[in-house]
Amino acid sequence: xxxxxxxxxxxxxxxxxxxxxxxxxxxxxxxxxxxxxxxxxxxxxxxxxxxxxxxxxxxxxxxxxxxxxxxxxxxxxxxxxxxxxxxxxxxxxxxxxxxxxxxxxxxxxxxxxxxxxxxxxxxxxxxxxxxxxxxxxxxxxxxxxxxxxxxxxxxxxxxxxxxxxxxxxxxxxxxxxxxxxxxxxxxxxxxxx
Numbered sequence: 001x002x003x004x005x006x007x008x009x010x011x012x013x014x015x016x017x018x019x020x021x022x023x024x025x026x027x028x029x030x031x032x033x034x035x036x037x038x039x040x041x042x043x044x045x046x047x048x049x050x051x052x053x054x055x056x057x058x059x060x061x062x063x064x065x066x067x068x069x070x071x072x073x074x075x076x077x078x079x080x081x082x083x084x085x086x087x088x089x090x091x092x093x094x095x096x097x098x099x100x101x102x103x104x105x106x107x108x109x110x111x112x113x114x115x116x117x118x119x120x121x122x123x124x125x126x127x128x129x130x131x132x133x134x135x136x137x138x139x140x141x142x143x144x145x146x147x148x149x150x151x152x153x154x155x156x157x158x159x160x161x162x163x164x165x166x167x168x169x170x171x172x173x174x175x176x177x178x179x180x181x182x183x184x185x186x187x188x189x190x191x192x193x
Contacts, residue, residue, distance in 0.1 A: 040113070041113045041117070044106055045110065047102075048103060048106045048110065051099050051100075051106060052103060054102075055096060058096040059096060061095075062089060062092045062096065065085055065089040065092055066089065068088075069082060069085045112188065116188050119184050119185035122184075123178060123182060123185060126174055126175075127178060129174040129177075130174045130178065134171065136163075136170075137164065137171065140163045140164040140167055141164065143160045144160045144161065
């Protein structure tokens, strides 16, 4: 009798601790389904680690509940005690499923943050390319003006005009790339919210 009371007290304390963890996991600072989710990669990694720890703890609780049910059946404890243990087991399973869902969401958030970071990097790279192409265009135009002033051959002029046209195409393509990357970035950011 004393043993079953002790076990009931431990189960009650475990249940309260589990409910307390579940309630603390639902605070806006740790859930990833808030209106303005964190965009920090480090924070997402911390959330994943925290959820992984919660999952391990909940799985330990499930093993403990199963052990208690087997023990109660073996000892022939009253049916009400077995029912209470099964209820605890169901609650622990719900907790594990909730933690797994949170962890999956945090992994998706992390992946999304990495996509945003990659899109920003692409936009910066395209901007650098555009600036370089504009410098090349200025230099080509300067070369054409100097060739005309100096009376260079038509072949030299054609070569400079070809360079100018090639640089114009490069500039156009880089602008298209930057526009495309900007759209991707905005779409990813919108999809994040």
